Amino acid sequence: MATINDIAKYAGISIATVSRALNKPELVNADTRERVMQAAKKLNYFTNDKARQFNLKTKKLSLGVIIPYITSFYFGELYSGISRVAHENNIDLLLYELKSDNMAREGLTEAFSFAQRHLVDGVILASSHMPSEYDDLIEQLQMPVVLLLDAHESAKLPAFKVDDIRASFDAVAYLVSRGHRRIGMISALQTQRQERGEQLRLRGYKQAVDFYKLPYSHSFVVYGDMRFDDGYSAMKQLLAERDETGLTAVFAASDEMAIGAMRCIHDAGLRVPDDISVIGYDNLSVSNITTPKLTTIEQPFGQIGAEGARHIVKLLTEGEQLPEKGNFYMPYKIIERESVAENSASDK
Amino acid sequence: MATINDIAKYAGISIATVSRALNKPELVNADTRERVMQAAKKLNYFTNDKARQFNLKTKKLSLGVIIPYITSFYFGELYSGISRVAHENNIDLLLYELKSDNMAREGLTEAFSFAQRHLVDGVILASSHMPSEYDDLIEQLQMPVVLLLDAHESAKLPAFKVDDIRASFDAVAYLVSRGHRRIGMISALQTQRQERGEQLRLRGYKQAVDFYKLPYSHSFVVYGDMRFDDGYSAMKQLLAERDETGLTAVFAASDEMAIGAMRCIHDAGLRVPDDISVIGYDNLSVSNITTPKLTTIEQPFGQIGAEGARHIVKLLTEGEQLPEKGNFYMPYKIIERESVAENSASDK
DNA sequence: CTGAAAGCGCTTACAG
DNA sequence: CTGAAAGCGCTTACAG
Structure with a gap:
């Protein structure tokens, strides 16, 4: 695939200028800019985000979403909520499916390792009970973690759920x-x-x-x-x-x-x-x-996903002094349909 | 986060040796290896895959999974099938949710751009009708594409589905x-x-x-x-x-x-x-x-996902001369349950 | 407005 | 068995 080097050669200018034309067009002469764009198009260039990640200053934020039960009926709604907020904030989502439900130490370690290897900036962990004995893993993760649907045993992590x-x-x-x-x-x-x-x-x-x-x-x-x-x-x-x-x-x-x-x-x-x-x-x-x-x-799955994501985004971008622990209770409501009737039994 | 440099300093050896100890332990003296491992553990080191991706020789394969309807009832099964095969082959999966169902050119372009930016090696596109007018996009993608559940209009891409x-x-x-x-x-x-x-x-x-x-x-x-x-x-x-x-x-x-x-x-x-x-x-x-x-x-969703993934993996790893187009029909069967009865109507 | 150069974290051929 | 060095693609402070 074409690199910024190829473009530089093709357009007969330096890679520095190419990079600028692509990222900060206003810093570049209109003519050169145009030449770069033409070349980029011609060569079918796509920016290589992985490389870009190295420059910490330009690193795009990304979030790991760890979830068991990807086949569960609620997964879609939950993920859509997270995804909406991520999209609004120009954040990448990296999904990791926890292989076993049991939240064995091993599974969690693997998931966290995935998150670290991919240079994720925070982790959303859904639907997994968090006993205190895993606190060392969280500690090692060295990034914010938010829980969805289930809480931390001793409320040491923010959890978004219904009461x-x-x-x-x-x-x-x-x-x-x-x-x-x-x-x-x-x-x-x-x-x-x-x-x-x-x-x-x-x-x-x-x-x-x-x-x-x-x-x-x-x-x-x-x-x-x-x-x-x-x-x-x-x-x-x-x-x-x-x-x-x-x-x-x-x-x-x-x-x-x-x-x-x-x-x-x-x-x-x-x-x-x-x-x-x-x-x-x-x-x-x-x-x-x-x-x-x-x-x-x-249970408002979409909202729970969205609020959890929003919370971690705030933690990451605004450096706000948000509470980093405790349960955030989301509103539930009774949906009345057809499976409950007025009781007319004699012992009423 | 700790880098291989930190380890090198900590253990008092060169980064080259650290790298080797981590990736090809057999090339390294048992003593030094041990020192490196200790240091890695101590410093809570995680390998930075993004950096590793640069060395083409060590690049880990990854697949983009593009899918609309992440909330559909079948998504989980389909994804699990793909995921199983990916896992067996040590391949990363990057999920991208197509925002709109309509498969507008724009949505597809965005999805493909996501795939390119993340240096994915192939794309699995699920449940999206592929008209010939998008052939130019596929062309530009410059990587194998496999369709799931739906076919390419003129069968120009391999599609795994039921007949x-x-x-x-x-x-x-x-x-x-x-x-x-x-x-x-x-x-x-x-x-x-x-x-x-x-x-x-x-x-x-x-x-x-x-x-x-x-x-x-x-x-x-x-x-x-x-x-x-x-x-x-x-x-x-x-x-x-x-x-x-x-x-x-x-x-x-x-x-x-x-x-x-x-x-x-x-x-x-x-x-x-x-x-x-x-x-x-x-x-x-x-x-x-x-x-x-x-x-x-x-419709065997899991199997369709798995077979599609397997096909693209073969394309990628074995360089095999596989058919790159056409429909692969997966076995369906009738599941007899309770909603059909013997007809006894008079006009039988 | 533009270029040369350093650096992001890692791997590996090349010497030793 | 180990180290110095080049290179992966990109960004940006520093000169000019």
């Missing part, structure tokens, strides 16, 4: 407002030592149970790994204990599980929402095309 | 095998001058109509823009003309439209598949969680 506890409380409160009192929950697995955002949702549910003095026993809560199939089998359990619990509504910690639960209810010959109401958590784009359409708590 | 005509023919044939004869189609919009892959599906439908001598009038075909809502309103039209057509089954050119159609049928008080059977096209992951689960033609 899971409050949002879950509200989900249950909504069900209560529609006349339900016997409310089950399909929660995230409790395997991890730390409490992930997803697990906070159970806390919100329990607070609501206490607050509204709802009937409760351990048969009201069942666990799954956030996906469709998990929701299905979790619901199966819930249904099996229904004689005891008298369930009229269910809160699922993810839309996928909620959709799985709806399907299970359907297969059991019951109907949503007539027999059992279901509310989810996420507002995935899928949730608007199920039958019935899912009522759910919206 | 839309045959697959669609088979979709209709499947319906016929289940006793249906009055079969409608929800097709892609016919706005473009060129025939996109999506539009080829209508050709397949028509061939099947001819082959099986199925009843047909223009009321059997209706058009939509591939999304859920389009499927919904298209189905509405089809339902409106049902007195005339006597429809018992529908073939939709995309799963999203099929799911929209199912919803429309449901809202009209009819049932899938009991009253009307529906078959889709794509096999999105969503299609397995609808109620009823969608019977559909599978």
